Amino acid sequence: MASNAPVGKPTDMSSPRLPKVAGIDSTVPAPPQTVAPLPGVPSAAPPSDAALPPGVLIQDRLASWVSDLTTLHELTERLIKTDSLDGALREMLGAGAALVGARRGMAVLEPADGLGPTSTIGLGLAHADLGTIETVPRGSGSYGRLLDDLPEADPPGAGLPGNSPAAPRPPARVPEPIAIRDVRTEEGLDPRHREVAARLGYAASYALPLATEEAGRLGAAVWLYDEPAEPDERRRHLIGLYGRFATEHLARLLQVERARARVATVAEELLPSRLPRVPGVRLAVRHLTGPQGGGDWYDALPLPEGALGLAVGSVSGTGPSALAAMGRLRASLRAYAVMEGEDPVAVLSDLELLLRLTEPARSATALFAYAEPAQRRIVLAGAGHAPPLVVGDHRTEFVETSLSAPLGMLTCWEAPSVELSPAPGETVLLYTDGLLRRTGDATDRAFARLHAAAASVPRADRSDPGAVADHVLRTLLPGGLDPAVEGEDVVLLAARFE
Structure with a gap:
């Protein structure tokens, strides 16, 4: 008869051993059960010698x-x-x-x-x-x-308002x-x-x-x-x-x-379901969310006379409250862009006033660009936001913008606009700060890495704004955005001008 042996410590060294898991040898020869186990305690086989004390x-x-x-x-x-x-x-x-x-x-x-x-x-x-x-x-x-x-789960809607209350299951x-x-x-x-x-x-x-x-x-x-x-x-x-x-x-x-x-579903529903088709420009966007969902957002909306409004921004905080604030801010910016989109400074000024009056405890960064694809002309203004990056066959450079505070940080926000003219075939990259911070580098180092990533886009991919965005993301974040790691969202909006 087999002797009693605890799990993980077989006494019979010649007995067959089963594979270990996680470094723990929890195997034991299978003795026949002949003694009733004590209540709630694993039972052990009786000793081979019944005369043991x-x-x-x-x-x-x-x-x-x-x-x-x-x-x-x-x-x-x-x-x-x-x-x-x-x-x-x-x-x-x-x-x-x-x-x-x-x-x-x-x-x-x-x-x-x-x-x-x-x-x-x-x-x-x-x-x-x-x-x-x-x-x-x-x-x-x-x-x-x-x-x-x-048994099956309760039917959908049981216990919700308007339905008969479900009995306790x-x-x-x-x-x-x-x-x-x-x-x-x-x-x-x-x-x-x-x-x-x-x-x-x-x-x-x-x-x-x-x-x-x-x-x-x-x-x-x-x-x-x-x-x-x-x-x-x-x-x-x-x-x-x-x-x-x-x-x-x-x-x-x-x-x-x-x-x-x-959270990811709500964030996606608050953002555009698809990008508009505007003659003279091709658009692509990449949006990566963290585990709790951040307040990063983007937008692209057609405006009168063939113009196009492009925007990216970030609301402070994470979770449902930040998502709700992001949705309100994006909807308001859309309205201001339709009314006075030719003046990006006025659009952001109105947005800053709204944020200060309705959500005084929250701040946000934003960048709005009024683009005329037919003339290849862009007028933009930013509030505490990183400058756009122009990528082309003959140059890769950041757009020089004036330093400005985020929305909601000053009594009155104001910053001058900047005008640029992309050459045919050039792509303008708008992005949120999360792209820089997710690299884990200091700000200067992160900007240098972003510039190098954009400059290294293969020529065969530069005609496709989606391929440009994918190359930049793969280079900066080779492991992707770990969904289990807390951190900011990442938004990358690419606009290629024909």
């Missing part, structure tokens, strides 16, 4: 429990450091594989409320392998049975894990299930619901064994404890992910 038995069990708790603590500490749904699912899969003694597995994220996001990731399985597993009828696969076992029932000891002999399996198992080379599986009474159903995880097997009661207990903790962590990350998606 009771004190030795107790010490052995206590050592086993302490080892198990230490392993769970280390695994949950690693899990809680993950800050994305994908990262948490991968960490959970790897740790769970060690706890149940498996080598491969997959996790399916499919919240019961139907609001998403949904995803499927694998451990030791290629993308094609996951696709093959998904060809198994949902009712035959263990993870599919777990996903379909809980009882806590969701959490289904039991599903163990298939031998796919070849298990009763009730679809033939396709056995075919897929034979093709991928697994003989058994253990599926765990990612669900709790409080969080509801978020998904399921299934681990695959190369030989017929199933975890003993002790391993089931450990993976059950870890699975509940992982589910609560995933629920928190799901709320954050949905909040970020809502």
